[in-house]
Amino acid sequence: MVQKPARVKCRFSGVAPAAPALPCYGPMFRRACALIALAVAGVLVARAHPAAADEAAFRQRNEDYVHAFLKSDVAYFQHTLADDFIAVLADGRLIDKAGFLQQAVHRPDAEELRLRDVVVRMFPASAVVTAMVSYHRGDGTAVTTRYSMLYVRRGDDWTVEWIQWTRLALP
Secondary structure, three states: OOOOOOOOOOOOOOOOOOOOOOOOOOHHHHHHHHHHHHHHHHHHHHHHOOOHHHHHHHHHHHHHHHHHHHHOOHHHHHHHEEEEEEEEOOOOOEEEHHHHHHHHOOOOOOEEEEEEEEEEEEEOOEEEEEEEEEEEOOOOOEEEEEEEEEEEEEOOEEEEEEEEEEEOOOO
């Protein structure tokens, strides 16, 4: 025959604890446990939904990419593009990292470049950045393009794996 342990009233609340094997703690301990539980829940939510700081970092990466494009900064692209990088150009051609670097050597024919509608979508090990870019060529021709760029986390670093440009018809 199993004996039931004696129930002891808690001196703080006057209520017998539900599990006699656990000691009875007062209101301060319960508040501390509640705060710890909230902190743990906050960490879990932050991991599930990346913080605004992560989005800001990708907006900055996007700005850095555009500045590197305008300056023909091949060293930036050599570091940022994944070895198996693929790009779909606005005319539908595919190029790899080597082809992209060959094109990046030449300064683009782009003046008064403006970014609009930048959207960053974060995932645990990747991010997608989309935006619309408008500029004028040296001859005055207006160009508007929408692009999407896929970043993938590799260790502690992020690399651009894929990008696609789509030329938009002007109204």
